[in-house]
Amino acid sequence: MTYTTAAVAPARTSAELIRADERVLAHNYHPLPVVVARAEGSWVEDVEGRRYLDMLAGYSALNFGHRHPALVEAAKRQLDAVTLTSRAFHNDRLAGFAEGLSALVGLEMTLPMNTGAEAVESAVKVARKWAYETKGVAPGRATVIVAAGNFHGRTTTIVSFSDDPVARTGFGPFTPGFRLVPYDDLAALEEAIDENTAAVLIEPIQGEAGVLIPSDGYLAGVRELTRRTRTLFIADEIQSGLGRTGTTLAVAYENVLPDMLLLGKALGGGIVPVSAVLASREILGVLRPGEHGSTFGGNPLSAAVGSAVVDLLNTGEYQRRARELGEVLADGLTALVGRGVTGHRSRGLWAGVDIDPALGTGREIGERLAGEGVLVKDTHGSTIRLAPPLTITREELETALDALARVLG
Template sequence: MTHTTLAGPAARTSAELIRADEAALAHNYHPLPVVVSRAEGAWVEDVEGRRYLDMLAGYSALNFGHRHPALIDAARRQLDEVTLTSRAFHNDRLAGFAESLSALVGLEMVLPMNTGAEAVESAVKVARKWAYEVKGVAPGRATVIVAAGNFHGRTTTIVSFSDDETARGGFGPFTPGFRIVPYDDLAALEVAIDETTAAVLIEPIQGEAGVLIPSDGYLAGVRELTRRTGVLFIADEIQSGLGRTGTTLAVQHENVLPDMLLLGKALGGGIVPVSAVVADRDVLGVLRPGEHGSTFGGNPLAAAVGSAVVALLETGEFQRRAVELGAVLDSGLAALVGRGVTGYRQRGLWAGVDVDPAVGTGRQISERLAREGVLVKDTHGSTIRLAPPLTITEEELTTALGALAGVLG
């Protein structure tokens, strides 16, 4: 990892910066005590020069690693041209981005936004508009069905249909119009659908819940049920998509194409926030000028980086790497079951690992791993998530698995 040192204020230590963060920032996160100052590939470096293997990759925002050369080059070239126009004008990068992204996923139109939560909010608005104008739902009555254990973001509307009290508590009143059914339960979903249902919104794999993978046939069943009942199927692939699970999209493991696809995180290449709602014209066509927008959505810098991300995925290299290295991850985790691990769920280069409470909480294991130079993050108390960059090498992955075995005792 090479870098240059810029002149400026006297450097502060990790401890000093952590204290400054705690004094100056709202405490809406509980980060591990690691202060990253540089990164490249699968590695990050703190302000004291300690190196860490990044096994989280920004919750899949860094699928292509830190500072991937093709993505950095696309950003640098665009910085020399134009970075923002707003959608008050056209720009010369957006059409190409939309065309290539549509072709990659097999849908017709793109609604560009910035964050994953914005994509989800946009999809809810589009689904409601579609329900009123196309399906004929009575005004103000449209409902959206979601799954228990979901994580789609933290806006007030999105936490309205969360069952995570940490995300919800103290933030009401909540937005009506949502129904929660058990995840991976087609019978419950069928019962919940009625004449007011605009859409079913689910994660093909529930990430925040601990990388929960549904039963074989569930996604295909959701697709068949929504098609039969005249309901939109919205797949939130913000974490699961763009190569993470060994296919471009996680729904492709069951050869499913949803009506609306939500993308984010890795779409910005770890450089800028980029998200998108992708759907056919008969769905996204319900939006008209003035009804929805975003000042930064579809900006030229985002479009340039997004286009470079699509170009990487078009080669199929990263999907293949997720399959091949996913087998290494699976084998390594299987060897730890009964040795500090009570179970795990894995698809491609993504896993939720349940830690035996006798050896520590998920947070404690994450802290121990950080001291060994490996970064992961806990969720729901006893689970840690592994989602390394798709650029990680087999040797690096094996090193991380060895470190995990070591801290489990």
Template sequence: MTAPARARASQELIRAEEPVLAHNYHPLPVVVARAEGAWVEDVEGRRYLDMLAGYSALNFGHRHPALVDAAHRQLDRLTLTSRAFHHDRLAGFAERLAALTGTDMVLPMNTGAEAVESGIKVARKWAYDVKGVPADHATIVVAADNFHGRTTTIVGFSTDETARAGFGPFTPGFRVVPYNDLAALEEAVDETTAAVLIEPIQGEAGVLIPDDGYLAGVRELTRRAGCLFVADEIQSGLGRTGRTLAVEHEPVVPDVVLLGKALGGGIVPVSAVVGSREVLGVLRPGEHGSTFGGNPLAAAVGTAVVELLETGEFQRRAAELGTVLREGLAALVGRGVVGFRARGLWAGVDVDPALGSGREISERLMREGVLVKDTHGSTIRLAPPLTVTGEELRGALGTLEKVLTS
């Protein structure tokens, strides 16, 4: 097929989506057909460096051999039983994930939003059964500019009007305070508070990193108030920031951690709520569940993901290459970049609005062979697979410089 023919095929595939797919996304105009490692290839045969990694779902790159092998082997044996029966992969997965995260118990689910919803249910049940909050009076404190998913309960405590508008009425019982503000948090917590639910780093908001001591302050405040600290590590966890969990950048152990995205290795959706036995132990049969949660295929892939993280290799790579990322972005400040925030292989980059919106910058980078995604305004996110090489990372930064300065 000639290059013009391939280009026409790409446009035809994009146009074919319009009448049949709900318009809940506005993707970049690239049609991916193949991928491996940190690279994807479109239907026209053009290669792109993936600097988004599925919003951290592809921490180990596309089609990591160990993960693909684990999936293939399990596909030949057993894929689904539902939790109506035991299966031979679940206990091992749960034990190793609990050990990796330093927790006691695991509640396996599928998507990140399911993990958040499950965490909310668990926190409320704990508040009634253990803390003694009167029935139907439990509250949960969350942070402004959060992103925990898009179910109706979750968007009800979002401050993003695009996510909220037109979807009410919303579930009561949530209090919103500014992020990175311990005084406001303390004022919002009272005897009805079941939990404080926050992202250790706010990804969708632009990779907002709180002040040193904030997470430790949240932990101490919740301990004093007798409520739970629930950390949403769905994007920030499993190696992304140079630690297994982002909360580990401070001496902090939450009561509950929410995991997802990378836990499925970019192969199947896998999420989990992990935490102390005192908290997760409040659930009884029939009170919560999921047909696919903890299924054999998910457990096999999730176990392979845990095995990769147990070596510490990917956490070290994220920390070491994070230095390359920060230094490269620092060199661009004043040359199209007006500011940035980075931890490990994760960065929010604020581009001079005079040069274009985040969407426009993302499209220019796409045309140069680098895939990123905007957040709000003129901010773009960089989150390459943890398998990216230093040379590839420097190349992407060089392309960003070209786009901003040419």
């Protein structure tokens, strides 16, 4: 079989490519005016060769930096063997991936999917099925409790339990079966749980809301309450998990293990979309052939990259780096309080930074930082998020903090 090589398009400038994007792409994003063409480690380079320090890391999808050699090598090896079989057949990479991931987080079974939103949707289905078959909830009555300020994705079901008007407005009618309670409020959660509650779904740290960290004891309280009421505790660690906070899982700060764990983003090493739902055999065992699936979920290429990610985390190096450099990040932000920063929250290499609104919106600060060669993401008014690769050096981190100080004047 002979393959022809497609003609290479003539080089276009950043400005030309931005105009083309705006013309041919749906406007569901509002990206900064930076056109990335190459990347390595903590740095990206645009079409014209300008370099930027990446302090977003793909919303934690790039925990190990751009093009980590071990992950790229794992992908290349697998590309030479087989990339996709679908789950109609077994493949030689999936069992090893599931075994390694289960051992890493301490849960028995894995349901492989692709995106974070798919993992959340899968968890909702599993929780409802478990409620009917195991807990004894009457058919069609199961509810899932979620927290205000949540971000779990943007599918129709997920925006049904969001309280973000930007995500919801114009997309109804919404999926029923969800109850919203304040985040970090155990009393409100206890009051909301009843005989029809299948699960409590929360982020151990709310990322999109501005890296909101709950009070000490909250996660342990959720664990105790859900265990006592025979309710599933589902932890969405799609952003917070896999080393970001200085531990493999953010729930480890309170030494708790949820009934269901949702992982994604960094699980694909910044190369392929990989997500997973992990739980006990009792819980994931409610699924039977034909009831749930994904054409690409668990494909050999994803499993090979995911296994390489697990290997990196098993060294403990990245969790340690997040803890140690997280102290540098927190200290640097504290030094800026009163100098344009009104407050900040951080855990490991993850921070939400509140900027004095008089200095600009989060978007405006992001644009100014891009001018300084540093990429961040805004969220909610004048808050920016910092989530650099866990491979970042102290010097690179201090470069970003210096740039923020200059932008704030």
